[in-house]
Amino acid sequence: MTGAHQRQRRLDNLRRRIAGPQDAYERCRMYPCTNRTTADSGSGLNRLYCRKHIEFYRRHGSYVKTSYGAGELRPYRAQALAWLDLNEREMAVQAAIDGVRRLYRTAGAAVAANRLAGRPPAERAKATWAQLRQREVDPLEVLAAWLAVDLRMRDDPQPDRHEEYRWVQVAKLIHRMAGGTHKRWETERADGRVQVTELHKHPVSRGRVLRVLGEELAATCNGLIMAS
Known part of the structure; x- marks a missing residue:
């Protein structure tokens, strides 16, 4: 057939x-x-x-609970990053750092955000890791995002404890860290004036790609636990 x-x-x-x-x-x-x-x-x-x-x-990532806002997670990210800086030589932290670097290394070439529509979730997830690598985002920042969501969930009086919710929350943070595609070009018009055109495109932060990103980072951060 x-x-x-x-x-x-x-x-x-x-x-x-x-x-x-x-x-x-x-x-x-x-x-x-x-x-x-x-x-x-x-x-x-x-x-x-x-x-x-x-x-x-x-x-x-939940039928009932909205996502944590960037401002809501900011103090937890700062707390997590400070803890990671102090414990960077610990075996679990080093293993997680190596895991993030592996995700960077195996992501392939960076793809512009305006060219991602219609591509499979796994491919769009790789593009996110490639964008983080291209922007030279410190792996510790990525690990801090994972720990920040974990700390916020511990403080939440009504958390959604499903793994999928956790994956989506950290993936949304990673999406923001990766940024988008920003281009600017000039074209000279017939009257001699210069026309400026700008393109600002961010990947859509929903759907299966968030689950793929979150699950990949969860596997990398296995064993990374921060005392609250």
């Missing part, structure tokens, strides 16, 4: 599943939301949640 036939078969199967969902709740399970689930409305396969809460989950 050719690749085109396989793709068409998968599409036909997907359409049938969307058109005839099994055991779908009529309303979203998030109280007091009254929206229809995507399976019930025929717009997707999720049998528990509506489109609004699915998108919320994609962005935050």
